[in-house]
Amino acid sequence: MNIAITGYGIVSALGVGREATLDALSHGRGGVGRMRILKSAHCDLPVGEVPLTDAELADIAGVPCIDVPRSTLLGIVAAKEALQNARVSDVCEMAFISGTTVGGMDVTERLWNKCDDAAVCKTIAQKHSADSCTRDISDALGKFGFMTTISTACSSALNAIIYGADLIRTRRFRRVLVGGTEALTLFHLNGFNSLRILDSALCRPFDESRNGLNLGEGAAYLVIEDEDSALDRNVPVLAYIGGYANCCDAFHQTATSDDAVGPSMAMSKALQCAGIAPCDVDYINTHGTGTPNNDQTELTAVHNVFGNAVPPFSSTKCFTGHTTSASGSIETVICLLTMESQTAFANFSAKQPIEGSNSLVLAKAYNRADVVMCNSFGFGGNDSSLILSRYALAHNDEPCLELALQTFAESCENPDECKQFLGPMQVRRMTPQMRCVVAAVHKSLRKAGIDKPDAIIAQTKWGCKHNSLIFLNDMLNNAEQELSPTPFMQSTHNTVASQIAIMLGCHGYNSTIVPDMAYPHAADTDAVMLLQTGVARSVLLIDFEEPDIEWDAMLEKAGAEIKHMANATIIMIE
Amino acid sequence: MEDLKLMLKQQIIEALNLEDMSPSDIIDDEPLFGSGLGLDSIDALELIVLLEKHYGIKLADPKEGKQIFRSINVMADYVASHRTK
Numbered sequence: 199m200n201i202a203i204t205g206y207g208i209v210s211a212l213g214v215g216r217e218a219t220l221d222a223l224s225h226g227r228g229g230v231g232r233m234r235i236l237k238s239a240h241c242d243l244p245v246g247e248v249p250l251t252d253a254e255l256a257d258i259a260g261v262p263c264i265d266v267p268r269s270t271l272l273g274i275v276a277a278k279e280a281l282q283n284a285r286v287s288d289v290c291e292m293a294f295i296s297g298t299t300v301g302g303m304d305v306t307e308r309l310w311n312k313c314d315d316a317a318v319c320k321t322i323a324q325k326h327s328a329d330s331c332t333r334d335i336s337d338a339l340g341k342f343g344f345m346t347t348i349s350t351a352c353s354s355a356l357n358a359i360i361y362g363a364d365l366i367r368t369r370r371f372r373r374v375l376v377g378g379t380e381a382l383t384l385f386h387l388n389g390f391n392s393l394r395i396l397d398s399a400l401c402r403p404f405d406e407s408r409n410g411l412n413l414g415e416g417a418a419y420l421v422i423e424d425e426d427s428a429l430d431r432n433v434p435v436l437a438y439i440g441g442y443a444n445c446c447d448a449f450h451q452t453a454t455s456d457d458a459v460g461p462s463m464a465m466s467k468a469l470q471c472a473g474i475a476p477c478d479v480d481y482i483n484t485h486g487t488g489t490p491n492n493d494q495t496e497l498t499a500v501h502n503v504f505g506n507a508v509p510p511f512s513s514t515k516c517f518t519g520h521t522t523s524a525s526g527s528i529e530t531v532i533c534l535l536t537m538e539s540q541t542a543f544a545n546f547s548a549k550q551p552i553e554g555s556n557s558l559v560l561a562k563a564y565n566r567a568d569v570v571m572c573n574s575f576g577f578g579g580n581d582s583s584l585i586l587s588r589y590a591l592a593h594n595d596e597p598c599l600e601l602a603l604q605t606f607a608e609s610c611e612n613p614d615e616c617k618q619f620l621g622p623m624q625v626r627r628m629t630p631q632m633r634c635v636v637a638a639v640h641k642s643l644r645k646a647g648i649d650k651p652d653a654i655i656a657q658t659k660w661g662c663k664h665n666s667l668i669f670l671n672d673m674l675n676n677a678e679q680e681l682s683p684t685p686f687m688q689s690t691h692n693t694v695a696s697q698i699a700i701m702l703g704c705h706g707y708n709s710t711i712v713p714d715m716a717y718p719h720a721a722d723t724d725a726v727m728l729l730q731t732g733v734a735r736s737v738l739l740i741d742f743e744e745p746d747i748e749w750d751a752m753l754e755k756a757g758a759e760i761k762h763m764a765n766a767t768i769i770m771i772e
Numbered sequence: 773m774e775d776l777k778l779m780l781k782q783q784i785i786e787a788l789n790l791e792d793m794s795p796s797d798i799i800d801d802e803p804l805f806g807s808g809l810g811l812d813s814i815d816a817l818e819l820i821v822l823l824e825k826h827y828g829i830k831l832a833d834p835k836e837g838k839q840i841f842r843s844i845n846v847m848a849d850y851v852a853s854h855r856t857k
């Protein structure tokens with residue numbers, strides 16, 4: 199089956215919509231500059247802001263703007279364009295898969311110190327979580343047949359595309375809206391700043407002098423569908439999703455490994471999934487953030503996979519900034535524009551490319567771009583790669599839909615149980631609930647009789663809120679100064695799944711899902727899809743929700759449900 | 773100087789959450805990173821925040837930390853001569 203792309207929408211620092219984006223890209227006009235919308239003590243840091251206020255975005259989105267997260271507003275704008283572009287008017291038979299990490303964090307930042315008021319608590323409880331962002335976007339579009347949220351930090355949007363493609367391949371849906379959205383927030387601006395990876399000048403990916411990234415914001419969504427569905431609807435196919443892979447570096451929560459295991463595997467497996475050889479790739483859109491660590495590792499990975507025949511590659515982060523959870527879909531759209539115009543957009547800020555980057559595109563270049571690779575990497579070593587093609591790639595990979603499965607479930611309530619599995623240096627950064635997860639995982643593996651699973655999927659609603667709140671409180675109470683990086687590093691939802699991957703040395707598929715309340719089985723579905731498509735023969739499913747005194751008090755005042763758990767289940771083919 | 777070293781060890785244990793460790797477990801002239809305690813790049817950033825918070829020392833370039841955090845002895849010398857509070 200061929201998976202066709204029939205529409206897309208985009209908003210970023212380059213402007214609203216396809217035309218503005220293509221115009222900026224083809225004229226070499228970047229969108230990174232002075233901070234105008236976000237109000238931060240670090241206003242001297244350059245950012246790629248969407249040049250519109252929340253009120254202006256709400257106006258374009260056609261929704262009210264009071265207490266609506268900026269990520270939601272950006273998402274609605276891009277998603278509406280995608281549906282219109284694909285000539286879809288009714289979404290009831292479609293699924294919607296969206297990637298985000300900050301969700302409604304901007305609203306929480308504004309309201310957190312006013313939490314003695316029950317109405318304020320209610321707003322936070324309704325708007326903070328990643329899934330509420332997805333739900334609010336969907337409410338502005340119609341009623342989808344299914345929706346869920348992927349939260350694997352900076353690779354969220356690409357992993358949302360992968361989830362959507364698997365829904366089509368396994369014949370669960372014929373048409374899916376996929377992508378991601380992420381607005382700038384004080385929280386992650388300060389977080390990246392505490393990690394000392396923000397450049398005070400324009401970022402310079404793959405340049406000798408590179409000194410960090412610039413944060414950006416935006417959203418992009420694509421309509422993808424079974425090619426027959428596009429033919430039935432009589433809409434043009436813009437390109438195809440040729441192949442994809444999600445792998446895990448399993449090395450460190452924020453740093454990338456020197457030997458580039460995760461990114462190399464993601465690229466190789468994506469090629470394998472597409473049924474093509476490295477020499478078939480015409481162009482690579484790299485993750486290329488501009489941090490010393492990422493670019494060196496990614497270049498190593500590119501050489502691991504492509505040897506001495508590296509195709510032209512570029513990073514468009516100097517145009518848009520690093521749009522974090524949205525970057526995977528924003529750059530997929532940029533890849534489509536590259537294919538459409540047969541133009542590689544220059545990595546224009548690099549003047550002295552690092553050794554081994556002879557193929558770096560330094561000026562706009564017209565060349566064949568029929569098969570394009572798009573990389574997206576995230577904290578937690580969540581590395582994904584996507585292959586796009588102008589023509590359908592012939593490959594036969596019928597999924598096996600009839601499977602007999604067995605499950606082995608365990609849980610844990612005592613954090614000390616983990617000490618029989620890990621030493622003090624390994625557990626020192628883990629919250630009590632994370633320790634419970636470690637114990638539950640080991641017990642479930644023992645029950646299933648395996649050492650490690652092929653894939654890891656975690657599901658959570660509130661994510662790693664304990665560390666998030668430590669960082670948020672510090673940031674709000676210390677005027678954004680002297681912030682400790684450890685809680686931020688462990689604030690992303692994917693911290694749990696990636697810590698377990700590091701612990702087990704598991705380089706396979708790794709994802710974190712924030713299920714919508716109406717579709718609570720999105721993570722189980724993902725696990726079954728991996729087994730059906732042959733990506734895994736065993737999947738570890740983690741279900742976690744951690745206690746936090748402050749957060750739980752807020753939820754109680756809001757009248758919201760409070761749940762705590764640390765469950766692990768191994769799902770295997772019999 | 774011995775007081776400062778003890779204080780630094782206590783602050784390191786607290787900042788890096790080295791539970792089950794006491795100041796006497798950290799040897800004055802042993803490396804903190806790599807073969808010694810086995811700390812990582814995030815710990816180095818935590819130590820930079822520690823210097824700023826407790827001693828008013830600001831490092832413009834995090835790479836400077838590599839030299840300063842070689843051992844407790846080196847760190848204590850640096851703090852004694854650069855502290856502003």
